[in-house]
Amino acid sequence: MKHTRTERDSLGAVLVPADALFSAQTQRAVDNFPVSGQSMPKAFIRALLKAKYAAAQTNGLLGQIPEKMSDAICQAVDELLADQNLMKHFPVDVFQTGSGTSTNMNANEVLATLASQIYGDTVGANDHINCGQSSNDIIPSTIHISAAIELTEKLLPALDYLAITIREKSKTVHQYVKTGRTHLMDAMPVRMSQSLDGWAEQIELNIERLQALQPSLQTLAQGGTAVGTGVNAHPEFAAQFNIALSDLTGLHFQPANNFFSHIGSQDIAVALSGLLKATAVSVMKIANDLRWMNSGPLAGLGEIELEALQPGSSIMPGKVNPVIPEVAAMVSAQVIGNDAAISIAGQSGNFELNVMLPLIAHNLLESIQLLSSISRLMADKAIATFKVNDKKLNEALSRNPILVTALNPVIGYQKAAEIAKQAYKENRPVIDVAAENTDLSVEELTRLLNPAKLTEGGL
DSSP: OOOOOEEEEEEEEEEEETOSSOOHHHHHHHOOOOOOSSSSSSSHHHHHHHHHHHHHHHHHHHTOOOOHHHHHHHHHHHHHTTTTGGGGGGOOSSSSSSSSSHHHHHHHHHHHHHHHHHHHHOOOIIIIITTTTOHHHHHHHHHHHHHHHHHHIHHHHHHHHHHHHHHHHHHHTTTEEEEETTTEEEEEEHHHHHHHHHHHHHEEEEEEEEHHHHHHHTTETTOOOOTTOOOOOOHHHHHHHHHHHHHSSSSOOEOOOOOHHHHHHHHHHHHHHHHHHHHHHHHHHHHHHHHHHHSSSSSSSSOEEEOOOSOOOOSSSTOOHHHHHHHHHHHHHHHHHHHHHHHHHHHEETTTTTTHHHHHHHHHHHHHHHHHHHHHHIIIITTTEEEOOHHHHHHHHHOOGGGGGHHHHOOOHHHHHHHHHHHHHTTOOOOHHHHHHSSSHHHHHHTTTTTHHHHHHHO
């Protein structure tokens, strides 16, 4: 290894890049886990650094480390958070020791190097940066902290934006009546606005469910240390840590009622992932509706025209594809897959520690990021900009034999079915066939079979 220095840990000497801020334990992890090439998510690292800031403040306040040392650690955190190349200091692979100890020590070593320079004396990675902590409580805590921040700052605003955009679009398309579809087959008519309001309600209900989980997500394992007993932590550490972290982030964090549950399990993260999966299912439903409605333009439904964003084929000139809904469907598939992995990882809480924490952190934050991004993309480049093909809607409506359903209360189901079948067979408007086979006048049939009126329900 070129331009190296020698560092030591409890296992002996290790060669580390000369300019690296990290030390021996981080380098061992880099050497031991060349698995995916993916480091922990940036949102996780930033949250971990904020947790280290809160821990340093707390330890200074409680007299566990000198106040000037505490200040030096906090300054080191601030410098790292402002560093545009932050992630170069955190090279440990996601697929590492299941407790996330390697990432915790990575942060401890980097902060120890910087804080020592600021403090003018040695700041120890284990004795000072990690004071009152264990990987076994700070990594589970950071999963909650990072997810809570990303949920509050990114996903919930993005979903709210999507829901508002759908509601606004709904108002502009209320006048359009389209053929409803069940089993992908023609059904009773609906207003375009009714379809969109259904989408908006899906997103709004997902928002409500995510918000309901926020208080649980903002309870932390911090203070439980190695197994949940709090050994080596000051009795007031947990409470003061949460106060400091809440001040730092603007979110209300509090100690878990029981540290053993938060260290030995990841049930809250699994629950959050389940809600992200439900949100992804809603996104996929909306994306697929958009794709079907946009299909064609000649041989498909052709009810709407999505914004043309790029050429759709390398061989077929003029082809334009529904790329944003396709991206949304892929995002949804990834989130659903992430949830499956998180569900399996959540089962790996063996006695006093879950040992798939890095995987849970990575997948949870990836799901939040993906859903945040696609929600805004769908809002801006699919929902807000699609155009309605009113001519196509009316052509389908006028020849839809299912409209005869409105005659059930007047002529009965059996007679109505006969009229529908004849209209299908002869490819004629149902109103013409009904006029020939009932005593109802054309005027009365026109009133009863008015598609717009049929979207209002009732008799």
